[in-house]
């Protein structure tokens with residue numbers, strides 16, 4: 001399709017199933033298995049000479065494969081695989097390509113960290129964690145041997161932006177592949193594969209699903225590697241269910257529209273918070289004052305719907321502020337139509353020692369917003385009333 005930055009046509013038309021009844025949108029195939037006219041026809045598929053519907057756990061179901069075509073189109077990838085969750089995608093990917101050692105470059109999602117430090121370590125997969133602004137440390141870790149580098153940009157909850165192009169170049173120079181967790185940005189705002197990454201992955205539970213009502217994951221990349229990854233997905237039983245695939249494919253239709261609105265609302269809220277006397281610091285790469293702005297402008301098309309900020313005052317005041325919001329809901333997760341608020345110290349980073357929090361740049365006055373699609377004036381009014389009551 002066209003070589004421009006507007007993915008609306010791909011989001012609507014790619015992966016359309018050619019339905020014998022002429023259905024205008026792809027129907028749901030919730031069958032677990034598919035039948036064949038004779039043994040010869042079955043053997044063509046079993047022997048890999050023909051791609052066809054076969055068995056849903058293998059991902060060989062039209063509702064799954066057509067979703068994957070749409071996901072690949074959005075990432076400008078040769079292929080994509082859909083999983084039952086973001087963690088299913090991440091764990092399969094690490095098992096398939098991380099057995100020569102994994103380097104986590106910068107901050108990564110807590111669930112990924114737990115998997116690497118606990119389950120993957122038990123299987124003999126070693127992981128090194130390096131700061132994303134320390135090239136020397138990164139190159140030294142690469143020199144000690146790694147087959148997979150894992151990064152997340154923008155990262156949770158500081159929205160720190162890391163350089164995908166440079167990380168891909170250094171990883172490849174040392175024979176490692178680069179995987180980018182693109183959950184916060186989505187393919188609409190950032191295209192990791194075009195920037196040199198080998199894999200673009202996402203928790204589709206967030207913006208791709210977009211309505212806080214499904215759990216799924218995706219990995220996109222080159223045909224050869226995705227075929228290898230598919231063997232792991234198959235044996236570990238991690239494929240997405242056809243019903244969820246159908247629902248996710250429908251959500252993708254509005255992804256470009258939704259992301260545009262998330263971007264716009266978040267930019268407005270970031271500007272509002274930035275000038276507010278009770279706010280100490282706003283973390284949003286779209287702000288010109290952000291240390292991440294220059295790099296974000298280079299590698300992103302939009303700055304996303306996630307932002308964090310530190311309130312002035314005490315930890316208790318920050319907690320009271322969070323409790324006083326009425327329109328914005330206090331809940332983990334992100335990427336839905338409704339604005340959600342969390343405090344990292346009471347959710348994703350709960351119980352971590354202060355030294356670790358300080359190192360990660362997370363204060364007990366930090367609030368994270370997943371900015372939704374509501375009228376932005378209503379969101380500002382909610383923030384204003386909670387700030388007034390906290391002052």
Ligand SMILES: Cc1ncc(COP(=O)(O)O)c(C=O)c1O
Pocket residue numbers: 085086087088109111152156181183184202203204205215216217333
């Ligand atoms: C950045 C990021 N990656 C991966 C995941 C895991 O996704 P899931 O909950 O769909 O397994 C999450 C979940 O919050 C996330 O925020």
